[in-house]
Amino acid sequence: MQDNSRVIRQDISWKIIISLGGFFMIALTFALGFFLFYRGIGTFTTYDHSVFEFLFSSTWAPADSHDGGGKVGAAIFIFGSISTCLLALLISLPFSIGVAIFMTEISPGFGRKIIQPIVEIFVGIPSVVYGWLGLTVLVPVIKDVFDTQYGFSVLAASLVLAIMIFPTITSVSADAIRSVPKNFRQAAFGLGSTRWQVIYKIVLPAAKNGILTGVILGLARAFGEALAVAMVIGKTKVFPVSILSPTTNLTSAIAADMGGAMDGGEYNIALWTMALLLFFISLGCIFLIHYISESDGENI
Amino acid sequence: MREYIGDVMGESNVHSLDTSTAVHSIQDKFIVDKLDLYYGTFKALKEISMNIKESEVTALIGPSGCGKSTFLKTLNRMNDLDSTVRIEGSVLLDNKNIFTEIDVINLRQWVGMVFQQPNPFPKSIYDNIAYGPRVQGITKKAELDIIVERSLRQAAIWDEAKDRLHKSALGMSGGQQQRLCIARTLATKPDVILMDEPTSALDPISTLKIEELVLELKKDYTIVIVTHNMQQASRISDKTAFFLLGDLIEYNTTEEIFTNPKNPKTEEYITGRFG
Numbered sequence: 229m230q231d232n233s234r235v236i237r238q239d240i241s242w243k244i245i246i247s248l249g250g251f252f253m254i255a256l257t258f259a260l261g262f263f264l265f266y267r268g269i270g271t272f273t274t275y276d277h278s279v280f281e282f283l284f285s286s287t288w289a290p291a292d293s294h295d296g297g298g299k300v301g302a303a304i305f306i307f308g309s310i311s312t313c314l315l316a317l318l319i320s321l322p323f324s325i326g327v328a329i330f331m332t333e334i335s336p337g338f339g340r341k342i343i344q345p346i347v348e349i350f351v352g353i354p355s356v357v358y359g360w361l362g363l364t365v366l367v368p369v370i371k372d373v374f375d376t377q378y379g380f381s382v383l384a385a386s387l388v389l390a391i392m393i394f395p396t397i398t399s400v401s402a403d404a405i406r407s408v409p410k411n412f413r414q415a416a417f418g419l420g421s422t423r424w425q426v427i428y429k430i431v432l433p434a435a436k437n438g439i440l441t442g443v444i445l446g447l448a449r450a451f452g453e454a455l456a457v458a459m460v461i462g463k464t465k466v467f468p469v470s471i472l473s474p475t476t477n478l479t480s481a482i483a484a485d486m487g488g489a490m491d492g493g494e495y496n497i498a499l500w501t502m503a504l505l506l507f508f509i510s511l512g513c514i515f516l517i518h519y520i521s522e523s524d525g526e527n528i
Numbered sequence: 529m530r531e532y533i534g535d536v537m538g539e540s541n542v543h544s545l546d547t548s549t550a551v552h553s554i555q556d557k558f559i560v561d562k563l564d565l566y567y568g569t570f571k572a573l574k575e576i577s578m579n580i581k582e583s584e585v586t587a588l589i590g591p592s593g594c595g596k597s598t599f600l601k602t603l604n605r606m607n608d609l610d611s612t613v614r615i616e617g618s619v620l621l622d623n624k625n626i627f628t629e630i631d632v633i634n635l636r637q638w639v640g641m642v643f644q645q646p647n648p649f650p651k652s653i654y655d656n657i658a659y660g661p662r663v664q665g666i667t668k669k670a671e672l673d674i675i676v677e678r679s680l681r682q683a684a685i686w687d688e689a690k691d692r693l694h695k696s697a698l699g700m701s702g703g704q705q706q707r708l709c710i711a712r713t714l715a716t717k718p719d720v721i722l723m724d725e726p727t728s729a730l731d732p733i734s735t736l737k738i739e740e741l742v743l744e745l746k747k748d749y750t751i752v753i754v755t756h757n758m759q760q761a762s763r764i765s766d767k768t769a770f771f772l773l774g775d776l777i778e779y780n781t782t783e784e785i786f787t788n789p790k791n792p793k794t795e796e797y798i799t800g801r802f803g
Contacts, residue, residue, distance in 0.1 A: 411647040419660040419716055420637035528650050
């Protein structure tokens with residue numbers, strides 16, 4: 229009889245290695261969340277600020293020391309993040325969905341061979357490149373076209389973000405559209421629908437959960453983007469009066485100030501609280517995606 | 529649509545006088561002349577010529593891959609969705625060429641189709657039926673209500689559906705879904721209904737219901753049905769066309785085909801010696 233013990237031992241060791249990888253992943257996620265929570269909560273415990281002050285006050289003057297006593301109103305940063313992300317979404321959405329429809333329904337061959345790889349290239353471009361292009365091309369153009377003082381603005385940040393989230397929304401939406409069963413389309417064409425009617429009455433509603441997932445993934449990416457936004461938003465700690473005025477956001481503030489603030493001081497901890505807030509935002513996005521994908525198969 | 533029919537009635541009469549082959553009391557709905565169809569370079573239909581009569585049930589039979597479904601899908605140009613398909617020859621609907629004289633969107637409303645797999649939209653029963661009228665531009669709820677009820681009654685599914693009109697159509701059984709799909713087709717007020725093996729995915733009782741429905745519907749509609757089931761063809765059709773490898777081998781009254789086939793290949797097929 230053949231002895232299989234070596235193969236069996238191998239099988240067991242593979243299982244162990246792979247399981248360890250999985251556990252490590254879970255442990256890392258929890259450690260990250262715990263650490264962010266541990267540092268970020270200090271604003272409210274150690275330095276005794278209210279959550280309300282952090283979220284809704286716009287007076288940002290944390291003390292760079294362990295004594296505290298400063299102000300940690302992050303409303304400008306939060307508003308900067310939300311406004312740039314939503315505007316980016318508004319700009320990106322029509323293009324993303326349009327391209328997704330074109331590459332799947334209108335011209336699938338061309339879509340698969342040409343557009344798909346191009347969209348994938350967009351994903352791979354480092355964010356510093358987007359930021360740099362924004363800085364050297366977009367900002368001067370906005371300055372000239374709208375005749376503003378600098379060109380650094382909510383609009384510039386939103387446009388850069390829009391370009392950055394475009395590939396995410398497009399490719400996820402295209403996948404969702406492709407997975408709409410062919411017989412829905414056949415039925416719709418068979419009833420005398422035009423191609424446009426098939427797309428907006430049947431295909432898009434049937435793909436809406438997938439498209440929504442793409443939108444949320446894009447939004448999560450936009451909220452987390454630091455470098456490219458920091459380069460074009462102007463980093464001015466005031467509420468923007470229009471989309472042409474400069475402001476700042478959560479990620480820019482963290483990226484710019486984390487190095488200078490004294491470790492454990494009020495300033496430093498306030499930045500950690502911002503990071504915690506970003507963590508909660510992406511956590512919320514992920515829960516939302518799970519909620520949406522569970523409701524799959526509902527009526528359109 | 530009604531205007532269109534009225535419009536060509538006269539011409540159609542003239543035509544059936546000209547073509548002297550068949551009974552004159554019933555008009556030709558379709559006149560297919562030397563139809564060739566290619567998938568890329570593969571010739572799937574070879575010089576098909578046949579006239580399909582109004583208010584009759586015409587069955588298309590033949591072994592898998594013989595071209596009967598392809599032929600059926602040519603009649604409302606569903607083959608257009610496949611970019612490799614190339615068609616030569618002509619198909620006249622009420623004496624108008626479906627490729628050149630009729631807009632494909634209108635054609636598919638006049639020549640409705642029921643598919644092999646029941647394919648209701650993941651919408652409510654009501655919205656499934658109302659889909660066709662809505663894409664035609666009917667938006668008034670009162671009008672849609674009437675169409676929905678009439679279509680469901682015609683398809684003999686009103687009693688099963690009336691209490692759940694706003695529930696998902698996917699909650700129905702396969703047989704109910706197929707009758708719903710027939711109702712959905714009826715809602716676009718077609719003249720012709722094409723059925724592509726409509727009962728092959730259904731149990732015997734659902735099949736029987738669909739067959740009864742076909743016999744009921746033929747009073748008002750021209751029906752062309754593809755079937756793998758010889759008994760079904762003999763039960764419900766007036767004419768039967770036997771296809772083999774892209775050729776129309778024999779086309780005659782169903783009675784003749786099943787009792788006295790002219791071509792030995794037809795006889796072999798219907799007696800189950802191949803296929």
